[in-house]
Amino acid sequence: MSNALLSPDHPATGSLRSGAGLPADDAAPAVLTVENIHKRFAALEVLRGISLTARTGDVIAVLGSSGSGKSTFLRCLNFLETPSAGRIWVHGEEVRTRRDRAGALRPADSRQLTRLRARVGMVFQQFNLWPHMSVLDNLIEAPRRVRGLPKRECVEKAEALLEKVGLAERRDYYPAHLSGGQQQRAAIARTLAMDPEVILFDEPTSALDPELVGEVLGVIGALAEEGRTMLIVTHEIGFARDVSTRALFLDEGRVEEDGPPDILFTNPDSDRLRRFLARHLH
Amino acid sequence: MNIQVSLDVLPELLKGAWLTLQLLFISGFFGVLLAVPLAIARTSSLVLVRALPFAYIFFFRGTPLLVQLFLVYYGLSQFQVIQDSPILWPILREPYWCAIITFALHTAAYIAEILRGAIQAVPPGEIEAARALGMGRATTMGRIVLPRAARLALPAYGNELILMLKGSALASTITLLDLTGMARTVIARNYMPVETFLAAGLIYMTITFVLVRGLRWVEHRTSAHTRARPADVAGAGPGLPAPPRRGARD
Numbered sequence: 250m251s252n253a254l255l256s257p258d259h260p261a262t263g264s265l266r267s268g269a270g271l272p273a274d275d276a277a278p279a280v281l282t283v284e285n286i287h288k289r290f291a292a293l294e295v296l297r298g299i300s301l302t303a304r305t306g307d308v309i310a311v312l313g314s315s316g317s318g319k320s321t322f323l324r325c326l327n328f329l330e331t332p333s334a335g336r337i338w339v340h341g342e343e344v345r346t347r348r349d350r351a352g353a354l355r356p357a358d359s360r361q362l363t364r365l366r367a368r369v370g371m372v373f374q375q376f377n378l379w380p381h382m383s384v385l386d387n388l389i390e391a392p393r394r395v396r397g398l399p400k401r402e403c404v405e406k407a408e409a410l411l412e413k414v415g416l417a418e419r420r421d422y423y424p425a426h427l428s429g430g431q432q433q434r435a436a437i438a439r440t441l442a443m444d445p446e447v448i449l450f451d452e453p454t455s456a457l458d459p460e461l462v463g464e465v466l467g468v469i470g471a472l473a474e475e476g477r478t479m480l481i482v483t484h485e486i487g488f489a490r491d492v493s494t495r496a497l498f499l500d501e502g503r504v505e506e507d508g509p510p511d512i513l514f515t516n517p518d519s520d521r522l523r524r525f526l527a528r529h530l531h
Numbered sequence: 532m533n534i535q536v537s538l539d540v541l542p543e544l545l546k547g548a549w550l551t552l553q554l555l556f557i558s559g560f561f562g563v564l565l566a567v568p569l570a571i572a573r574t575s576s577l578v579l580v581r582a583l584p585f586a587y588i589f590f591f592r593g594t595p596l597l598v599q600l601f602l603v604y605y606g607l608s609q610f611q612v613i614q615d616s617p618i619l620w621p622i623l624r625e626p627y628w629c630a631i632i633t634f635a636l637h638t639a640a641y642i643a644e645i646l647r648g649a650i651q652a653v654p655p656g657e658i659e660a661a662r663a664l665g666m667g668r669a670t671t672m673g674r675i676v677l678p679r680a681a682r683l684a685l686p687a688y689g690n691e692l693i694l695m696l697k698g699s700a701l702a703s704t705i706t707l708l709d710l711t712g713m714a715r716t717v718i719a720r721n722y723m724p725v726e727t728f729l730a731a732g733l734i735y736m737t738i739t740f741v742l743v744r745g746l747r748w749v750e751h752r753t754s755a756h757t758r759a760r761p762a763d764v765a766g767a768g769p770g771l772p773a774p775p776r777r778g779a780r781d
Contacts, residue, residue, distance in 0.1 A: 329659050359667070367665025377660035380756050381678055391664035394674055423756035436660075443664055 277304040279341065280447045280478045281326065281369070286335035288321050288502075295321045296332070297502035303447055303480060308473045310489035310510065311482045313499035314525060319482045320374075322499065323449050326480070327369045328356055339365045340446060367395050370445030374452040376432040378424035384411065384435045385420040388442045395443070403442070410438040414468050430461030434468050441472075448472070450481040486529045490514045498522045536726035540717050541734075544727075547713025548734050554627075554699045554709060558634035559692060565639035570646035570680075571672065584643060591640035596698050599637055604629040604705045630702040638695050645687045649680035682753050689746035693739055710734055 281303040288296040295318045303309055313319045324330040326337065328344065331354055337344045344365060347357040356362045378387050388407035392398045411417045414434040416427075424432050433453055440448055450469065454462040466488050473479065473492040483489055489496060489510065496513045498506040500521050506513055517523045569584040591599065604626060613619050622628045653676050661671040703712030714731040718724045 327663055329663060363662075363665055363667045366663055369663075371660075371663040373656060373660065375656050377654075377656035379657055379660070379675055379679070381682065382756075390674060391661075391666060394670050395665040425756055439660075440664070 277306055279304055279338070280307075281340075281480075282338040283326065284336045286322065286325055286337070287333045288318070288325055288330060289333045295502050296325065298335075299499070299502075299504055301497070301504075303478055305478055306476045307478050307495060308493045309480045310493035310496040311480060311499060312484075312486070312489060312496060312525070313505075314528075317499040318502045319499045320451055323371075323451050323480060323482050326449055327366050327371055328362055329371070331355060339368055363395075367391070367443055368446050370440035370443060370448040372433070372437055372440055372448065372450045372453050374455050376424070376429070376436040376456070378432055378436055378439070380424050383421050383423055384416065384427070387424070387435060388439050391439070392442050407438070407442055410441050411435075413441075413471075414438045415464070428461060429457045430464045433457065433465045437465075437468055437472075447478040447480065450479060450483070452482050452484065454483070454485060484529065486514070486526065498525065533723070533726055536721065536723045537730040537733075540714075540721070540723075540727050540730050543717055544710060544713055544731055544734055547708055547710040547731075548738065550708060550713075551696070551699050551702075551710040552738070554630055554634060554702055554707075555692070555696050558631045558638060558699075559695065561631070561635035562638035562642055562695075565635065566642035566646055567677070569639060569643035570650060573643060573647045574650050588640045588643055591637050592644070596633070596637050597701050597704065600630065600633045600701055600705060603633045626702075626705040626707050629705060630699075630707055634695060634699060634702075637698070638691060641691050641694075642684075642688060645684045645691060646680060648687075649684035650676055652683050653679045682750075685746065685750050685753070689743065689750075692742060692746070696738060696742065697735065 279302045282301070284300050286296050286299045287294070299318075299322055301309070311319045311322065321330055325332045325335075328337075333354055335354075336346075342361075342365065345357040345361055346354050349355050378384075379390070382390065385404065385407055388410060389400065389403035392403045392406070393400060408417065408420065411420055414437060416431060416434055416438065419427060419431060419435070424435065427435065433456075437453075453469065454465050457465060462485070466485060469479070469481065470488070470492050481489065481493070493510045496506075496508065496510040497504055498513065498517075498519075498521075500519075505519050506517060506522050513522070514526065517526060569587060572580050573584045573588070575581050603623075607613050607623050607629075613623055622632075657675060657679065658671060661675045666674070699709060700711035702709045703715060706712075708716060710731055714727050718727050721727065
């Protein structure tokens with residue numbers, strides 16, 4: 250699989266996709282920026298200050314042992330988990346927050362949050378398809394209810410997306426009648442139906458039988474090749490190395506290492522990453 | 532024991548059964564309408580919003596239906612304000628509407644508790660998925676949580692409906708000629724309580740039977756997504772034709 254970071258046309262692709270009026274330097278526009286995110290559950294400090302800028306076309310693999318805070322970090326990005334401190338921008342628009350009486354951070358403007366969430370897709374470990382709706386209805390629900398698009402348009406788009414993830418034949422099935430891999434591909438299509446500017450993958454293959462992992466990774470890999478901006482929390486080291494343009498290694502709630510995957514995976518600086526790779530790379 | 536008497540009283544009892552069904556379904560309809568906001572408020576994260584439905588449910592589950600019926604029928608008419616009201620009085624002076632109002636308020640408390648449990652049983656991940664896709668609270672509630680909860684609540688709701696069918700016999704205490712009231716009127720004339728109540732009991736059982744079958748049908752209709760696809764049992768491959776569209780949404 251091609252590595253977008255190393256391909257010379259990558260920043261240009263980024264600019265093209267985002268239209269005119271961009272800075273002429275080599276940096277693609279920032280889709281998602283987080284600054285100094287902290288998250289504390291009671292006495293447990295899960296995230297201890299994480300900053301990150303995801304630019305158009307970035308495929309950022311987020312690695313770390315269990316308990317390192319990577320899933321919490323991802324969930325903080327669209328406020329499914331409210332960070333204890335820190336700031337988040339989606340395409341330059343800051344998510345407005347306030348402090349409640351107990352001093353905890355809260356979203357200040359639920360309309361704004363809802364609007365911004367619609368631009369940040371999320372794929373869950375447990376798929377979380379709505380079981381009472383057919384696959385097609387799962388896909389058209391958000392575009393219709395959130396975007397208010399006409400049904401026919403939504404159905405056409407959903408069918409194209411199902412074709413893309415190889416589920417065209419399954420459009421009228423209920424989620425319970427699909428395999429785990431098919432459910433996750435449907436969930437990815439459901440996210441794509443909202444045309445997200447960045448997609449967050451929260452361990453998308455961890456709940457799957459080993460023989461079903463490949464089909465889901467194949468779909469995610471194809472999205473990476475399209476130049477979509479993605480953050481992927483995963484334990485699939487080999488996959489992360491193949492598709493990512495950048496890798497983060499989280500440890501004890503901090504970014505322990507951050508760099509191009511080729512360097513990070515072959516020549517890690519820290520002992521912790523070296524040990525992590527030794528555990529996961531065979 | 533004279534079976535012929537039981538048969539002879541049937542036409543009159545069936546008239547009473549018709550009133551029983553009216554009481555059951557009209558109060559049931561308003562009960563569900565009232566229960567939905569109660570249940571939603573009951574699951575609120577704000578203590579004050581939770582407190583109101585809690586007090587309501589506590590009162591209506593904590594006192595006998597008969598007491599509630601008397602409070603509405605005899606109690607409210609004590610107030611001059613209500614007797615003077617051109618809107619309330621025409622309704623509250625009718626035992627028919629007093630019964631329907633009481634039954635609706637009563638059953639709403641139970642349905643709200645059933646629905647609260649069902650709302651809380653909707654897997655959080657499905658709600659998160661809706662929120663992550665940009666659905667607001669109201670959309671998530673209306674499109675994801677309530678439809679899911681309604682299916683989860685259905686079996687318990689069937690039980691509540693049957694309890695209300697039998698509870699509606701109390702309407703006979705405020706002069707209404709429902710199935711029980713009609714039976715008592717007939718008995719005052721024919722002095723045949725065993726034959727008459729036996730016939731009334733059989734009618735109640737028949738109604739229950741039909742309700743149970745009806746609810747089972749609704750459960751079946753709304754649970755296609757949890758049943759195995761017949762084609763899968765037969766080992767269907769991906770090449771088979773898609774199943775018929777069921778429950779298409781628009």
